[in-house]
Amino acid sequence: MTTLLDKEAAPPRDVPARGGGRSRGRRNWWIYLFLLPTVIGYGAYTVYPLIASWWYALLDWPGFARTGTFVGLENFRRLFEDDLFWNAFRNSLVFLVVAVPLRVGLALALALVLNSRRTPFRGFFRTLFFLPVVTTGAIVGIVFTLLLDASGPISLGLVKSGLLDSPANFAANAGTSLYAGIAVWVWKWLGITLIYWLAALQTIPQDIHEAALVDGAGAWREFRHVTLPLMVPFLVIITLIDTVAALNVFDLMQTLTAGGPSFSSEVIEIYIFRTAFQATVPELGYASAAAVLFGVLTIALAVGQAVGVRWARGRMGTS
Amino acid sequence: MTRRRRSWLTGIVLAVVAAVWVYPFVWLVSASLKSSSEVFGKGLDLVPADLRWENYARAWTDVGFASYMINTVVITLGTVFLVIVRSALAGYVLGRHDFAGKKALIGIFLLTFFIPEGYTIIPITQLTDQLHLLNTHVGVILGLGAGGHVAATLLYAGYFRKLPKELEECAELDGAGPITIFFRVMLPLAWPITATVFILTFLFAWNVYLLPLVFTLSDPDLRTLAVGMTVFVGEQSTDWSGLAAAAVISLVPAVAVFAVLQRRFVDSIAGAVKQ
Known part of the structure; x- marks a missing residue:
């Protein structure tokens, strides 16, 4: 993980450190790299399960089946x-x-x-x-x-x-x-x-x-x-x-x-x-x-x- | 009543309450050294007739607590490592830099701050199954550490925000890129937060029950100490002393970590509530 990061880390040296009009997106690509583990992990293990729960709630899904069939609000009823x-x-x-x-x-x-x-x-x-x-x-x-x-x-x-x-x-x-x-x-x-x-x-x-x-x-x-x-x-x-x-x-x-x-x-x-x-x-x-x-x-x-x-x-x- | 007398009285009342408080642990250690018939047979007597250390040997090797211990250590350290790396990286960016989507990200964090684990266990199990990680250590570690832990990210963000801007400017003049700056300068500076996150995540991962239970329902080799204990109860319901020994084995590591890092434990938790 670290070696991979280091290889990609070589910063664009010629870019002035505080150059106002330079494309901020290009210079700040690493910000998104730093966020990547959290965005993927949090997205998959916290946000997605929250949304999926609502979808599952509308299914008739016996545990041994691959997936469920849509039954609307039947479960809530x-x-x-x-x-x-x-x-x-x-x-x-x-x-x-x-x-x-x-x-x-x-x-x-x-x-x-x-x-x-x-x-x-x-x-x-x-x-x-x-x-x-x-x-x-x-x-x-x-x-x-x-x-x-x-x-x-x-x-x-x-x-x-x-x-x-x-x-x-x-x-x-x-x-x-x-x-x-x-x-x-x-x-x-x-x-x-x-x-x-x-x-x-x-x-x-x-x-x-x-x-x-x-x-x-x-x-x-x-x-x-x-x-x-x-x-x-x-x-x-x-x-x-x-x-x-x-x-x-x-x-x-x-x-x-x-x-x-x-x-x-x-x-x-x-x-x-x-x-x-x-x-x-x-x-x-x-x-x-x-x-x-x-x-x-x-x-x-x-x-x-x-x-x-x-x-x-x-x-x-x-x- | 003089002040001195009153403070002694307070001390005595406190001592009695504290004795009741720790009694379960004393009883547990005592039971772990008795014979099984002695555990319930001898009333309130805490001193074993003779010390039966073989209870520990039985729990450790025969029942399999040695492998439960390894599983728990692997899962706990993996989770702690994942949470620290992920939260420090995200906290650094959130605390010191602006980027598109920052407000949205913080909003999502705050909205999902308090989701109890019982609520999302079914989709997390399905997701892990689809990734073919059910019944693996990695699956459990991701389940425990990949999501949640917003508090850790916010603690890092709050700490990094307060560090002076000159730190990065100096490092940049020396030609360091953002990744070098983070790992060589910023992360070492944030060690108090790392210690706090280590402690809180360690406690969480060592003691968690629901997710390891569900993930290892079909694979006994992957059981953690907590899951192993419940299986032990189901299978050997009359081996009281072996059960007590197994409980002591499971509780000692966390208590030991607490004993060593006591000051920091208390400061971490106190600090977290003041935030």
């Missing part, structure tokens, strides 16, 4: 009547609505403690809380199937401490499986949100804190009237980052519960995976239609993100 699709959709929304505030809120509380100069061993604690972030989601899911087993340590510990009457497996119970997944997800990712918050808190100048002390504000009042208003723009950004992250939970949920028992924790990604790759008759078109509906939701969130960031930037500019 079927999706609207598919209880399992809406079940998965609802599970994904519940996941979002419960897990994101938990992750953002707990991380903020922890960040406030770890940001205080009076807290001992701050760096050490930060490292411990960050540790789960670097681990593999799929493996965390498997390890927690053991930890959450009815005869495993979590159940035993809860029974021994009197918080639980009899041993229970929260991941294998239809009423709690989704929430078990949420708890593990918050555990795994809290550390990264903690780092976001610590970075945000670092932007508050130390003299503001001192001014609050001089004015006799207690810890709570300082947080409520000084820290919190300054943190609002970051709250928007961090919440939106974590919201998008909450749509990427396939690895953890597939290995922890595989959507079960009886679809009680099946999020939309597992639904798509199951329909496209695991069914006895894989339905690529139908799964694509589900992905497209899912994508519309994500795009709506991305638009919310753009609006939110713009608003946050405005606030940062004025404060």
